Amino acid sequence: MEGEGSGRESAARAREVVLISAGASHSVALLSFVTTGNAVSSWGRGEDGQLGHGDAEDRLLPTLISALDDQDVVSVTCGADHTTAYSESGLQLYSWGWGDFGRLGHGNSSDVFTPQPVKALQGVKIKQIACGDSHCLAVTMDGGVQSWGRNQNGQLGLGSTEDSLLPQKIQAFEGVSVKMVAAGAEHTAAVTEDGDLYGWGWGRYGNLGLGDRNDRLVPEKVSEVDGQKMVLVACGWRHTITVSSSGNLYTYGWSKYGQLGHGDFEDHLVPHRLEALRDNSISQVSGGWRHSMALTSDGKLYGWGWNKFGQVGVGDNVDHCSPMLVKFPDEQKLTHISCGWRHTLAVTERKNVFSWGRGTSGQLGHGDSVDRNTPKMIEVLSKDGSGCKQMESSRTDPQPGKIWVSPSERYAIVPDETVPRPPPSLTRGNGNDANVPDVKRVRI
Structure with missing residues (x-):
């Protein structure tokens, strides 16, 4: 009997969401399946192929991406209207969606409707991917950084403003080991293994943290903040969030909607400590288009900033310039968060997935197009729901009779x-x- 019980528990644990990522109007989840390994599910806006199902249709419910079956995907990351997935065993990055400016890394600007390998990175060991509005970066296991896509403000860090259709190594980090990168609309930030913070790209609102409003074409080190070493960084559209080794949270950049969280709507040109959360140890941060989220080490979630569609998750649609506690049923503790442009995703310790905010394209995953200003559990993905057991696959047409139409015909x-x-x-x-x-x- 004991053996049977252990088997049931193992199977239950295996069908669960291990990672989520939110784009402008779409969402992606990495699932752990006991028999087939990891799988990837997507939902929301599909106009530019960002869902990876081979068509341009929206999906109101999470749908498995059949093209990634058996690929041993270990991470997924959404850009605004494109998506990436990394296979650890295959040492292969895949990308799909809107291709303008080369953001997919395939050497052209074509839209892609199913996951395709980024051939230039074949065989490269990658520890992290960051996607912004129109550009991407990859941090390799040796601490190097490669970037590609749009570069009109130098957000690729290559010393020019030329777009790059293929990944290129950022030479400015030669001899520096980068820990993680974050990408905003037109700017980029990074923290190194030594705890240094860098910024480059579009800097008009002080979102590079360098004390001015100038653009930078190559990474530049941010002055040391309160003697702290930085360990985490996230970018919103035009603001930046960073966390120190002591768990303190700092924000800087644009704050017209209160997205910096300092109790006002003033921009900050250098990292400024968020006093309202100074007694909390921050373990994860995420930036949306104009809102921010912070997860504490004890599993509590705080949100602030633009809230027109309820993306802060506190039951109203009023902008908040200070952190607000987001409440979950049974006071479930959070393990993972991701901000989209106007919606937010979260995973709890109980392996339940919640979403809230803008729902017009089905990006909340509830089977409808309704906005929500409080967290609602995505039934099909959650352990307390159907536990990932009742999802359609992209090899099944959810709307019989519909045919795929090429992008040029759709928009002719x-x-x-x-x-x-x-x-x-x-x-x-x-x-x-x-x-x-x-x-x-x-x-x-």
Whole structure:
């Protein structure tokens, strides 16, 4: 009997979420399965192929990415509208989704609708991937950093403003062992194994922490803060969050929506300690488009910043310029968090997955398109729900009769049809494909 019980417990533990990541309007989860190894599930907006299911359809519920079956994926990371996954046994990084500016690392700017290997990184041992709005970075096991994608403000750290369609090594870190990197919209931050903090890229709001509002084309070391060594870093769209070895949290950059958490809406040009959480030891941080989240070592979650869609998770839709405690059923303790642009994901010790915030594309995973301002458990992914046992796979068409349409056909301009062009400040894209009007790139 004892043996049978142990087997049941092992099977229960095996079907669980081990990692989650949130993009602009999509979400991804890494699942541990006892018989088939790890699997990857995605849901939300699929317009640019970022879900990896081979089509451009949104998914309102988590759906297994069949192309990653048996690939031994150990990490998943969302960019705004693209996604990456790393296979440890295969020493292979995969990417898919919106390809403009080379953010997928495939040597071109094409959108990709199923996971494809980044051939330039084949065989490279990677310990961490960071994805921003339009650029990516990989930290290798030897502490080096490679970057690729959009580079109009120097966010790749290569000393120029030229985009890179393939991964390139950041030479400025030669002789420096990098521990982790974080990517914002157009800026990047890093902490080294020695506890030093670096910033580069777009710096208009002081989000590089260097005391001014200038861009940097190569990584520059941030002045030592309170004699502290830094161990964690995260980027929001235009703000940065870092944590010291003593567990203190510091923020800097843009704070129009209170995303720095200092009780006001003032920008900070250098790291500024978050006094409201000074009595807590911070174990994890994440930055959204204009909101921030911090997880304490005792499993409590605090949120602050822009809250129009309830992404802070405290039951209202009012912006908060100071940390607010996010409550969970039965006071469950948290183990992992991830901020999307307008939504948030969290995993509890009980292996339940919660989401809240913007739901218009199904990115919350509840089978609907409803916004929520408090955490709601994603039934299909949670141990207290169906425990990852009732998910569809991308090899199954969830909406029979629908056919896949190529990107150029989806966005082709109908003859004699006038397509309204938004102001240049709202558009993104390199404009190289005449069949894809810039209006596609507007994000609401």
